[in-house]
Amino acid sequence: MKFPITLRPAAPADAEFVDWLTGTVMSDYVIQTWSSIEARAEYFARNRFDPATTKIIQLAGRDIGCLSLVQDEQSVTVDNIQLLPELQRMGIGRALLEVLVRQCHEHGKRAKLQLLRVNPSRRLYERLGFELYGEDSERLYMQTSGPQSSV
Numbered sequence: 001m002k003f004p005i006t007l008r009p010a011a012p013a014d015a016e017f018v019d020w021l022t023g024t025v026m027s028d029y030v031i032q033t034w035s036s037i038e039a040r041a042e043y044f045a046r047n048r049f050d051p052a053t054t055k056i057i058q059l060a061g062r063d064i065g066c067l068s069l070v071q072d073e074q075s076v077t078v079d080n081i082q083l084l085p086e087l088q089r090m091g092i093g094r095a096l097l098e099v100l101v102r103q104c105h106e107h108g109k110r111a112k113l114q115l116l117r118v119n120p121s122r123r124l125y126e127r128l129g130f131e132l133y134g135e136d137s138e139r140l141y142m143q144t145s146g147p148q149s150s151v
Contacts, residue, residue, distance in 0.1 A: 005092060007067060010054035017056075018049040018066045025082045032118040033138050053079060057096070059087065067096060075143070076104050078113040097128050101144055112143040 010018065023044065034040050050068065057065035065083035069076055078100070081093055097111075104111040113130065115121055117140055125142050134141035 004060045005095065006058045006061075007055040008058060010049070010051040010056050010066070012051055014051065014054070014056055014063075014066075015049040017063060018054060019044075021066060021082050021084070022047055022049075022080070024085065026116075029116045029118050033116050047080065057083065057092070059092070064092075069100075071109075075110040075112045076100065078111065094124060094128070097125075101128055104144065110143045110145070112141070114139050114141045116140075 026043075026047070030040050030043050034043065053070055054066050054068045056063050057067055064087050065081070067081050068079035070079050071077070078097070081096065083093055101111045111130070113125065115125070116138060117135075122140060122142075129144045130142035131145065132140060133143050
């Protein structure tokens, strides 16, 4: 499915939208993962908007989500990818991640991410070539196998 999706750099004015989106998209998973209000608050505090790593996802010029990436020499880590609830399960996130994985491989890097154990997105990530490389009581850590060598 083709979408007129673009990414634009985030600006400080996007903080309210991104923090609202994080709360909206992640609340159910956070509640399932942590029983204490303090632990839940800590999750949201750690995942507050950071304009240095965030891009705003737009559909036909409308802000519909955010993508936060952290890069180093060997990898690009998807810190967050979130879409408005009414636009989830339409292939937008998948399309963005397919491009990211392809670009990582072209640049000799791995794509990495982490997700809460209760998040059903694991199946999508596995279909995109992410494999489990670590886990703890709350999270799964996944990465692609790295660039494919051409023979």
